[in-house]
Amino acid sequence: MAEVILNDQNFENEVLKSDVPVLVDFWAPWCGPCKMMGPIVEEVAKKFEGKPVKVAKLNVDEAAATAEKYNVMSIPTFKIFKGGEVVDEFVGVQTKEEIMKRLEKVIK
Amino acid sequence: MHFSLCTFVYDLIIIGGGPAGLTAAIYAARRAVKTLVLAKEFGGQAVYASKVENFPGFDMIAGYELMEKMKAQAEHLGAEVKNAEANEIKKENDIFFIRDKDGNSHEGKSLILSFGAVPRKLGLPNEDKFKGNGISYCATCDAPFYRNKNVAVVGGGNAALDAALLLAKFAKQVYLIHRRDEFKGEVVRVNEVKKLSNIEIILNSEVKEIKGEKNITGVAVGKVDGGETQDLEVNGIFVEIGHIVESDFVSKMVALDEQKQIIVNNKNETNVAGVFAAGDATTVPYKQIVIAAGEGAKAALSAYSYLQKVRS
Numbered sequence: 001m002a003e004v005i006l007n008d009q010n011f012e013n014e015v016l017k018s019d020v021p022v023l024v025d026f027w028a029p030w031c032g033p034c035k036m037m038g039p040i041v042e043e044v045a046k047k048f049e050g051k052p053v054k055v056a057k058l059n060v061d062e063a064a065a066t067a068e069k070y071n072v073m074s075i076p077t078f079k080i081f082k083g084g085e086v087v088d089e090f091v092g093v094q095t096k097e098e099i100m101k102r103l104e105k106v107i108k
Numbered sequence: 109m110h111f112s113l114c115t116f117v118y119d120l121i122i123i124g125g126g127p128a129g130l131t132a133a134i135y136a137a138r139r140a141v142k143t144l145v146l147a148k149e150f151g152g153q154a155v156y157a158s159k160v161e162n163f164p165g166f167d168m169i170a171g172y173e174l175m176e177k178m179k180a181q182a183e184h185l186g187a188e189v190k191n192a193e194a195n196e197i198k199k200e201n202d203i204f205f206i207r208d209k210d211g212n213s214h215e216g217k218s219l220i221l222s223f224g225a226v227p228r229k230l231g232l233p234n235e236d237k238f239k240g241n242g243i244s245y246c247a248t249c250d251a252p253f254y255r256n257k258n259v260a261v262v263g264g265g266n267a268a269l270d271a272a273l274l275l276a277k278f279a280k281q282v283y284l285i286h287r288r289d290e291f292k293g294e295v296v297r298v299n300e301v302k303k304l305s306n307i308e309i310i311l312n313s314e315v316k317e318i319k320g321e322k323n324i325t326g327v328a329v330g331k332v333d334g335g336e337t338q339d340l341e342v343n344g345i346f347v348e349i350g351h352i353v354e355s356d357f358v359s360k361m362v363a364l365d366e367q368k369q370i371i372v373n374n375k376n377e378t379n380v381a382g383v384f385a386a387g388d389a390t391t392v393p394y395k396q397i398v399i400a401a402g403e404g405a406k407a408a409l410s411a412y413s414y415l416q417k418v419r420s
Binding site: 028031032033034040071072073074075091096098 | 210
């Protein structure tokens with residue numbers, strides 16, 4: 001499963017109206033720790049291939065309105081959306097296993 | 109004691125994936141030492157630096173870019189690199205058993221501890237509550253979120269000065285709060301800070317209280333030796349007051365100094381045979397990327413000679 005690239009326009013359809021939970025990685029190209037998380041999030045997306053979940057990336061420069069709406073003040077930030085609501089969120093660098101654990105919980 | 113046949117025993121396990129750990133992996137892998145790197149955060153603190161201008165060979169390189177190169181080089185040479193946080197180490201019959209937070213076990217004949225340091229916190233009661241929502245330990249990551257807002261920067265070293273300079277580009281007003289009567293950072297940076305009209309320097313002072321319910325609305329700042337406090341309206345606090353070593357998980361095994369840094373000799377040996385340490389987690393003076401890398405190389409070479417001895 002490829003990661004979905006989000007912007008202010010497709011956020012509603014891809015995330016809020018999604019049938020399955022969505023992990024959103026809020027990042028920016030000028031954020032070193034976000035860049036180091038990139039391949040890890042990609043691996044998570046691969047691991048969850050075929051499962052009822054979406055993995056998405058949101059560049060806060062390109063989707064500034066959405067980032068502001070969800071009160072993102074620090075990156076990397078991860079939020080899991082389900083049924084249009086934030087059901088889990090975590091800030092800062094995470095291990096792959098930690099992200100996977102939190103996603104599994106939401107799927108169950 | 110019975111070892112299951114399917115358990116792979118590495119020659120060397122490196123805990124930490126910053127400049128020290130990855131350089132150690134490069135040196136070890138080039139000597140055909142079967143190496144595993146367990147890294148909680150690839151690149152360590154170096155990735156938090158937007159620009160590195162003192163790593164020889166590069167006029168200027170982004171911290172994450174330098175660290176991506178080190179990681180790729182280590183992997184290319186044959187070191188295995190895993191994203192996991194080690195949290196328990198045991199030694200039995202000259203084999204080290206490491207458990208990570210996800211419950212996986214790893215076995216190695218030797219160890220390099222290079223897990224670095226983490227930002228020191230202010231130590232105020234509601235600090236954790238506001239982490240990621242007003243409290244930041246990474247100015248390069250979070251400065252753009254404070255466009256036209258007021259922020260406080262706490263600290264007096266280069267990191268604090270850099271944070272203030274960066275934030276001055278986005279924020280309306282920056283308060284630079286420092287405990288001492290002069291800055292520890294470089295004169296060039298101090299002069300730049302003093303030139304900017306939207307940075308107010310508040311010396312001999314510290315943050316006594318973080319104010320706000322859902323978001324930060326202000327701080328109470330007072331003199332270090334007590335007395336009255338003044339309230340400043342800020343929406344963000346950038347904490348740049350140095351780093352601490354989180355070494356509790358190895359404190360039963362290796363000797364630490366009073367700052368919990370791992371005590372090493374000039375060959376990067378700890379007090380335990382087969383356990384080496386390198387980088388910011390150790391007693392080495394001057395915490396710099398190039399120094400951590402050099403220390404990692406030394407630790408790998410010492411681990412290599414240890415492995416040669418135990419083999420013969």
